[in-house]
Amino acid sequence: MSPDHESLCILTLLQFARTAHTADAMDEMADRMWKEVLSKDPRVDPAMLAKVRIVNADPANFTVALMLRQYHLIMDLHYRLLVAAPGTEFITSDNPVVMYNQLMAFERHGSSTGLASKGLQIFFPLSPAHMLIFYDPAVYGCEPRRSAHTALLDSRDMDQLNVLQVAAALENVYYSGPTANVFRAVEAGKRYRRTNKAKIIKGPE
Numbered sequence: 001m002s003p004d005h006e007s008l009c010i011l012t013l014l015q016f017a018r019t020a021h022t023a024d025a026m027d028e029m030a031d032r033m034w035k036e037v038l039s040k041d042p043r044v045d046p047a048m049l050a051k052v053r054i055v056n057a058d059p060a061n062f063t064v065a066l067m068l069r070q071y072h073l074i075m076d077l078h079y080r081l082l083v084a085a086p087g088t089e090f091i092t093s094d095n096p097v098v099m100y101n102q103l104m105a106f107e108r109h110g111s112s113t114g115l116a117s118k119g120l121q122i123f124f125p126l127s128p129a130h131m132l133i134f135y136d137p138a139v140y141g142c143e144p145r146r147s148a149h150t151a152l153l154d155s156r157d158m159d160q161l162n163v164l165q166v167a168a169a170l171e172n173v174y175y176s177g178p179t180a181n182v183f184r185a186v187e188a189g190k191r192y193r194r195t196n197k198a199k200i201i202k203g204p205e
Contacts, residue, residue, distance in 0.1 A: 001075065009074050012124050012132070013067040013115075016097035021170040023059040025197035030056055032200045073115035074122065077134040080142050081149040088158040089128035089180045093169035098123045100164060103139050111199075123164055128176040131161060159185060167192035 016022065034054045038044045056062050084090055103119025104112035113120060122134040135142065142150055152158060159181065165173055166189025175182045 005075065006071075008079065008132075009071045009134075010068070012097055012122060012134070013071050013074065014064060015124065016099070016122075017063040017067040018060055019095045019170070020060075021095035021168070021197065022063050024170070026059040026063055027053075027055040028196065029198035029200070030054055030059075032198060036200055036202060070115055074120070074134060077120065077122070078137040078142070079132065079134045080147075082131040082133055082161075083149055083151040084129045084131075085152040085155050085158050087179055088152075088155050089176055090125040090131050090158070091162045091165050091173050091175040091180045091182055091185060092125040093165045093173045095168045095170050096125055096165065098164045098168045103136075123161060125165065128180070155181075159188065163189040163192065166190070167194075169193075 031054045035049055038049060039046065099113035100121045100123065101112040101117060101119045102121065104117065111117070119136050119139045120134075121136070121140070124132040126132055133142075144150070162180070162182075162185040166185050173182060173186065
């Protein structure tokens with residue numbers, strides 16, 4: 001709860017909010033949600049609705065403003081600096097801050113990566129050798145417990161963390177050298193890439 005901790009949370013969420021991927025997701029959400037709402041209005045011509053796209057005037061600034069109002073929601077998460085396993089490196093992407101939730105991976109009917117979700121994890125590569133992670137301490141543990149950093153020893157852990165970057169990327173992944181095993185990460189991550197960036201669930205009226 002120090003000023004530096006607050007700055008770290010703000011920086012991480014601003015980096016999440018400012019990407020083209022997040023702006024696209026916000027526009028996709030607006031378009032699908034409002035078309036669903038307007039389709040119930042008899043004054044709206046369905047043929048006309050199919051020809052337009054409803055988007056935010058400035059989606060990037062909208063999401064940045066949203067995160068600046070909500071960053072305090074992740075200040076209860078613990079954080080740790082991960083150090084890459086020997087002979088490996090972290091890759092990053094054009095959408096580097098990845099929200100994930102292993103606890104709620106079974107949930108298919110809503111978001112499990114909201115900032116107040118139980119089990120939330122946030123992964124943010126800082127360099128080829130370092131990754132910042134935030135995690136829910138009520139769900140996960142990180143060894144050694146009293147250290148601010150954890151040195152990874154298994155290349156399989158590195159592969160899984162790099163696959164997250166491939167799955168979340170909009171168009172590009174970035175790496176420093178051959179120890180990134182970028183082609184292996186891309187092959188493994190292909191099946192996790194989503195066709196839609198936003199999901200609308202319509203309940204009974």
